[in-house]
Amino acid sequence: MRTGVRIGVDVGKARIGIARxxxxxxxxxxxxxxxxAADGIADLGRIAEIVAELGAFEAVVGLPxxxxxxxxxxxxxxxxxxxxxxxRLAADNVTVRLVDERLSTVSAQGQLRQAGKKTKQSRSIIDQAAAVVILQHALDIERARGEAPGIPANIDTPATEEATE
Incomplete structure (x- = not known):
């Protein structure tokens, strides 16, 4: 298992959940x-700040x-x-990987419901909870297989079965 902080990223249309x-x-x-961000810049900037603050070496983005x-x-x-x-993160030597996230939001909603949170009350944290599910899944895969999960971002080929590990 590689050591170091990773971040998990749940990309939505309006919000992006971040976990560590x-x-x-x-x-x-x-x-x-x-x-x-509508401009596609401010959100990347904030995520880059979080990566720097946490000293993360990798970002795991959910692939829905x-x-x-x-x-x-x-x-x-x-x-x-x-x-x-x-x-954006290449200059900082931070890798980005895509990992299958099927049902991560559903799982996160279920966990919040079990904790007594209603959907309307939990909108502000559901994206973070989904990012936790995505990242935890990636960590569990890496621990079981001894290799980085999913596929690297910024490649020319479409996502393959490897991302669904």
């Missing part, structure tokens, strides 16, 4: 919800495939965002 791992890669916790493992418009949006984030 501990330095040992054992546990993911919520950090912040970043507003999705449909239940059959196929790409959707949301998949393309998340992959595009991951590519832009990878370009």
């Amino acid at each position: 791992s501990d330095p040992h890669g054992m546990l993911a916790t919520p950090v912040e919800t970043v507003a999705r 495939l449909n239940m059959r493992g196929e790409r959707t418009l949301s998949t393309d949006d998340a992959a595009e965002f991951a590519d832009r984030l990878a370009a």
Whole structure:
């Protein structure tokens, strides 16, 4: 298992949830919800600030495939965002990886509901909770397999089965 802080990123149309791992890669916790910027710059800047503040070496972006493992418009949006984030973080030697996030938001909503939070009350934190689910899944995969999960962002080929690990 690689050591160092990672961040998890749940890309939505209006908001981006951010989570972080501990330095040992054992546990993911919520950090912040970043507003999705119309200009596509301010949100990347804030995420880069979070990465720098935490000293993260990697960002794990959720890839929202449909239940059959196929790409959707949301998949393309998340992959595009991951590519832009990878370009933004490249100078800092921070890698960006795409990992299957099917049902992460559903899982996060269920956990919040069990904690007594109503959907309307939890809108501000649901994206962070989904980022926690995405990052924890990636950490668990890495721990089980001994290799980085998913696929690197900023590649020319479309997401493959590797992202669905």
